[in-house]
Amino acid sequence: xxxxxxxxxxxxxxxxxxxxxxxxxxxxxxxxxxxxxxxxxxxxxxxxxxxxxxxxxxxxxxxxxxxxxxxxxxxxxxxxxxxxxxxxxxxxxxxxxxxxxxxxxxxxxxxxxxxxxxxxxxxxxxxxxxxxxxxxxxxxxxxxxxxxxxxxxxxxxxxxxxxxxxxxxxxxxxxxxxxxxxxxxxxxxxxxxxxxxxxxxxxxxxxxxxxxxxxxxxxxxxxxxxxxxxxxxxxxxxxxxxxxxxxxxxxxxxxxxxxxxxxxxxxxxxxxxxxxxxxxxxxxxxxxxxxxxxxxxxxxx
Amino acid sequence: xxxxxxxxxxxxxxxxxxxxxxxxxxxxxxxxxxxxxxxxxxxxxxxxxxxxxxxxxxxxxxxxxxxxxxxxxxxxxxxxxxxxxxxxxxxxxxxxxxxxxxxxxxxxxxxxxxxxxxxxxxxxxxxxxxxxxxxxxxxxxxxxxxxxxxxxxxxxxxxxxxxxxxxxxxxxxxxxxxxxxxxxxxxxxxxxxxxxxxxxxxxxxxxxxxxxxxxxxxxxxxxxxxxxxxxxxxxxxxxxxxxxxxxxxxxxxxxxxxxxxxxxxxxxxxxxxxxxxxxxxxxxxxxxxxxxxxxxxxxxxxxxxxxxxxxxxxxxxxxxxxxxxxxxxxxxxxxxxxxxxxxxxxxxxxxxxxxxxxxxxxxxxxxxxxxxxxxxxxxxxxxxxxxxxxxxxxxxxxxxxxxxxxxxxxxxxxxxxxxxxxxxxxxxxxxxxxxxxxxxxxxxxxxxxxxxxxxxxxxxxxxxxxxxxxxxxxxxx
Numbered sequence: 001x002x003x004x005x006x007x008x009x010x011x012x013x014x015x016x017x018x019x020x021x022x023x024x025x026x027x028x029x030x031x032x033x034x035x036x037x038x039x040x041x042x043x044x045x046x047x048x049x050x051x052x053x054x055x056x057x058x059x060x061x062x063x064x065x066x067x068x069x070x071x072x073x074x075x076x077x078x079x080x081x082x083x084x085x086x087x088x089x090x091x092x093x094x095x096x097x098x099x100x101x102x103x104x105x106x107x108x109x110x111x112x113x114x115x116x117x118x119x120x121x122x123x124x125x126x127x128x129x130x131x132x133x134x135x136x137x138x139x140x141x142x143x144x145x146x147x148x149x150x151x152x153x154x155x156x157x158x159x160x161x162x163x164x165x166x167x168x169x170x171x172x173x174x175x176x177x178x179x180x181x182x183x184x185x186x187x188x189x190x191x192x193x194x195x196x197x198x199x200x201x202x203x204x205x206x207x208x209x210x211x212x213x214x215x216x217x218x219x220x221x222x223x224x225x226x227x228x229x230x231x232x233x234x235x236x237x238x239x240x241x242x243x244x245x246x247x248x249x250x251x252x253x254x255x256x257x258x259x260x261x262x263x264x265x266x267x268x269x270x271x272x273x274x275x276x277x278x279x280x281x282x283x284x285x286x287x288x289x290x291x292x293x294x295x296x297x298x299x300x301x
Numbered sequence: 302x303x304x305x306x307x308x309x310x311x312x313x314x315x316x317x318x319x320x321x322x323x324x325x326x327x328x329x330x331x332x333x334x335x336x337x338x339x340x341x342x343x344x345x346x347x348x349x350x351x352x353x354x355x356x357x358x359x360x361x362x363x364x365x366x367x368x369x370x371x372x373x374x375x376x377x378x379x380x381x382x383x384x385x386x387x388x389x390x391x392x393x394x395x396x397x398x399x400x401x402x403x404x405x406x407x408x409x410x411x412x413x414x415x416x417x418x419x420x421x422x423x424x425x426x427x428x429x430x431x432x433x434x435x436x437x438x439x440x441x442x443x444x445x446x447x448x449x450x451x452x453x454x455x456x457x458x459x460x461x462x463x464x465x466x467x468x469x470x471x472x473x474x475x476x477x478x479x480x481x482x483x484x485x486x487x488x489x490x491x492x493x494x495x496x497x498x499x500x501x502x503x504x505x506x507x508x509x510x511x512x513x514x515x516x517x518x519x520x521x522x523x524x525x526x527x528x529x530x531x532x533x534x535x536x537x538x539x540x541x542x543x544x545x546x547x548x549x550x551x552x553x554x555x556x557x558x559x560x561x562x563x564x565x566x567x568x569x570x571x572x573x574x575x576x577x578x579x580x581x582x583x584x585x586x587x588x589x590x591x592x593x594x595x596x597x598x599x600x601x602x603x604x605x606x607x608x609x610x611x612x613x614x615x616x617x618x619x620x621x622x623x624x625x626x627x628x629x630x631x632x633x634x635x636x637x638x639x640x641x642x643x644x645x646x647x648x649x650x651x652x653x654x655x656x657x658x659x660x661x662x663x664x665x666x667x668x669x670x671x672x673x674x675x676x677x678x679x680x681x682x683x684x685x686x687x688x689x690x691x692x693x694x695x696x697x698x699x700x701x702x703x704x705x706x707x708x709x710x711x712x713x714x715x716x717x718x719x720x721x722x723x724x725x726x727x728x729x730x731x732x733x734x735x736x737x738x739x740x741x742x743x744x745x746x747x748x749x750x751x752x753x754x755x756x757x758x759x760x761x762x763x764x765x766x767x768x769x770x771x772x773x774x775x776x777x778x
Contacts, residue, residue: 019760
């Protein structure tokens with residue numbers, strides 16, 4: 001039995017060594033990857049320095065064209081939005097991570113029902129995209145603890161890169177940086193006329209609302225101007241309109257500007273400006289960016 | 302409690318150390334195994350624990366009674382055996398099939414215009430009932446056949462039935478193979494323990510890196526068939542047998558590995574089934590403990606009974622056996638259809654006389670099967686895949702939707718690069734492993750120390766395993 005315990009200990013030592021060495025290798029791959037997700041998260045956390053930052057999920061990623069908005073505002077702009085239903089857990093973690101290095105003047109947050117509703121998809125597991133940066137921000141680490149994954153990431157550094165190998169290798173060898181215009185990623189297609197609108201018949205999620213409130217608090221405490229945005233959609237359901245009523249109440253409660261263009265007639269139902277039911281194509285994004293930049297100019301100086 | 306969970310790891314480490322603190326004290330070790338097995342089962346399904354206990358007690362009493370009359374009153378012994386087996390079948394029928402038959406009869410009456418209201422009885426399905434009931438029935442049959450003496454110690458018998466590594470999903474150990482191991486003095490076996498660790502790591506690799514990885518892709522397809530084209534559905538269908546093998550084979554490897562750490566040789570459940578060159582070879586290698594059980598207790602007696610009609614008798618016995626194999630899985634007509642399909646695949650073998658022939662695979666100079674055999678293996682795989690379409694779908698209606706999707710709407714295949722990439726890596730590693738184990742195609746691999754192979758599997762699990770993946774597929778059965 002003693003021999004076996006010795007064998008198990010040796011196994012653990014070998015595993016520890018492999019874990020630490022391979023995690024260093026994976027970290028190098030991660031930092032050099034040009035694949036959309038890794039590149040953007042790495043850039044936002046380690047390099048982004050623009051005073052105006054747009055945050056949110058795919059609806060932000062494919063909507064706000066920094067060069068257009070920057071020209072109107074006269075300030076450098078970065079679009080830190082990321083596709084993949086990245087909800088408030090991810091956004092709060094991302095915010096805390098880059099705030100440990102620099103502070104923007106303004107954050108324009110494209111808010112979405114996944115940020116405050118108990119959607120069966122896009123839950124707290126979205127925070128795992130930030131696992132390579134564990135230990136940088138106490139606030140972000142608290143979300144890993146909430147997700148019961150903190151200990152696992154602490155024990156195994158390699159686990160922080162679980163399931164990313166293929167995308168990292170592809171990102172290092174083949175991918176080109178697709179964020180040509182300060183984080184904006186254009187989409188090229190016209191929406192399918194038969195697309196049905198997204199429905200949001202979900203209850204409010206108090207845990208997400210708490211994190212959203214923390215997001216607001218941290219911006220206020222660091223004197224960052226926070227603006228909530230809602231871009232138009234190609235097709236809008238009643239449940240979606242109702243969902244954004246919460247944002248109106250919430251923003252009033254916390255004295256945050258909320259620009260809600262969800263039902264803007266210049267865009268709703270215009271196939272040629274949309275990519276699908278919830279996203280603009282490049283043409284739509286450029287027109288809308290120009291419009292929202294003029295609206296924002298009134299509040300950003 | 303799932304075998305590849307952290308909770309199970311803690312549970313097992315505690316049991317393992319107490320177990321070997323009692324080194325050599327067989328009876329106390331058995332008590333520990335029984336208590337931990339009931340704890341394990343109770344945590345998984347507390348409501349079913351009394352059912353397990355009652356069934357065990359009844360079978361224990363029947364075993365003693367059958368043995369008592371075995372030599373003095375064979376008729377009574379036969380009666381008791383039949384009654385015991387009927388109780389086992391009845392228990393399975395009640396818990397697993399009653400609602401299904403009520404539903405089927407209602408549909409039948411409605412089809413003839415006789416209105417029948419829907420009745421569904423609120424019956425719990427005890428986890429692992431299909432596995433432990435089969436253990437109980439084989440125990441009674443083996444005693445009646447005089448192949449073993451009844452167990453006089455209740456703890457030993459109850460431990461055999463509830464042995465925690467195998468209670469939920471098998472393998473279904475035979476009493477004459479397993480119970481003597483419980484009576485034997487068990488002292489820690491270093492080499493066996495190392496092999497156990499390696500097998501657990503390999504089983505976890507199969508489950509987390511292959512089965513659960515394919516599950517991500519397949520669930521995305523099968524749960525949204527109308528949104529995918531025929532080629533995509535076909536690829537998902539072709540991956541399904543591997544998913545099932547990696548899932549159930551992975552579980553079985555973990556169970557066998559845990560058994561080895563406790564000093565037991567648990568029955569092998571898979572013997573690299575996709576290297577089977579025809580359907581008979583495939584079934585001799587797939588879920589061996591179930592097919593072996595049904596061969597001994599259903600097919601053989603039926604084959605003897607039907608021998609008057611020659612090959613037709615054997616084929617009839619095969620059809621009945623396979624329908625039972627299908628229905629054993631779950632109470633749905635598609636499982637019966639699955640069994641019937643497998644049975645029909647035996648027809649060409651039966652009438653060409655190849656059924657009883659067991660030809661060894663001839664290997665080429667690289668210790669790999671030759672092209673002809675690989676061709677036959679591929680054909681068998683395709684036939685198995687066709688059967689598993691029936692197995693995978695929830696109903697006959699869904700089967701129609703799947704088949705319709707495959708044979709219409711062809712287009713570009715849906716590629717989720719991460720899933721496909723990891724699936725390919727997992728499949729290559731699994732293929733090398735299985736080729737080596739089945740044909741020893743690279744003798745140098747045998748020289749790799751267990752500590753390195755175990756570390757390698759653990760490394761792969763952390764790197765590419767799916768954590769928090771699906772439950773084991775066979776838990777539902």
